[in-house]
Amino acid sequence: MGRYVLRRLLQLVPVFLGTTFLIYWLVWKLPGDPFVGKCGERQCPDAYIALMRERYHLDEPLVVQYLRYLGDLVTGDFGQTFRGLDVGDLIGAAYPNTIRLAVVALLIEAVIGLAAGILTGLRGRGFLDNLVLVSTLFLISLPVFVTGFALQILFGFELGWIKPVVSKSPAPWADLIVPGFVLGSLSMAYVTRLTRASIAENRRADYVRTAIAKGQPGSRVVGVHLLRNSAIPVLTYLGTDIGALMGGAIVTEGVFDIKGIGNLVYDGILGKDGVVVTGVVTLLVLVYLLSNLLVDLLYAVIDPRIRYD
Structure with missing residues (x-):
């Protein structure tokens, strides 16, 4: 395991150098004088x-x-902005809000998506399965900003159940539930469909039929055999989605006025402040790389057949 981790860490170095150089080149080669x-x-x-x-x-x-x-x-x-502000300080002030928002979105998509996918995958065709498929297709079809504005108007302005904007920093966890749902809604639909397909496929596998034939309880067949083998593609998606949630929070943070990384990048793009954009995107690259490494290491925990030599 130690040699595998070291090899994977060494593999991250050229990937990091290549991606950060490409980002740097794209940002600073934009036409016009900043x-x-x-x-x-x-x-x-x-x-x-x-x-x-x-x-x-x-x-x-x-x-x-x-x-x-x-x-x-x-x-x-991370350098200084054109106004003389330290980019590291700006990221340090904005990043906690984005992390909280991404954690809430990840929990929502994991809990609801896995529960809906497992339930429909085990039950098979029926009213519930059709309802979940239609609901997920509806979420996939809606742009994130449409979902955000709709929930903001309904729960914020019409019903008054939530605060329409989250301007505090750091933002309270309770105020991030609806923005987190908006941010994770698309991924939640994909997790549901991916889990449902994986469960439905593995239900017909030989090892499941063997476990049932040996007389093992249904809870053990589902919890130990079926779910662990079906979780690998879902875990892969969730692991890579962490960076996507942080990078894709620009729209959600804009709708709910959350002072996070998304707003910081947006302001940097509008002001042509390449130092801010480069610093934030470089940080997101690190999050992507480390989350993928963590997912690779968790494979052996979920599936004991996987071994790292």
Whole structure:
């Protein structure tokens, strides 16, 4: 196991370097000068633009800029915005809200999606199965911002059950339930369908029939044999979805005015502040890589047939 973990960690290094360089290149190669328009209605002096380009090393080759950025990143320095604010401090203030929102969304999609998928997968065709399939198809068809605005209007403005906006930082857990449902609604539908298909397929497997023929209780057949073998594709999806939830929170955070990573990236894009965008996306890359590593290690825990040599 130790050698496997070390090998996987070494494999993450070229992936991290490749993705972060691509991100850096895409952000800083956008057409237009990021310092144009920073002086309000009047045009910025050429001396100011030259000074800012020198301060942020934009007058150097892109590879040299990236290596400088990577060296600062190793020491925990995400750089400074064009307004002189520390990007690490901005991320530190916004990230707790996004983490809370992503955790709530992950719990909702895992609990509801797994429960609905297991129930319909075990029961087979029927009214409940058709109801779940139609409901998940409905959620998949709706854009996230439509679901967000609909629930905000219904539960926030019409019924008054929730706060229409979540402006506190850090946001209370209770105020993130509806935004978490909105963020995780699409993934919840996919988890439900994936679990249902996996359970339905494994119900007809030889090892399930053998366990039943040996007289094992139904709860043990389902809980030990069927669910553990059916959980691997679902676990893979949930593990990779952690980073997607954090990166895809821009719309949800915008609808409910949550001061998180999504708002930070959105403001950075509007202000053409590449330092903010690069720092946040680099952090999301790390989350993706580590969550995938964790999923790979959990495979052996769920399925004892999997061994890492």
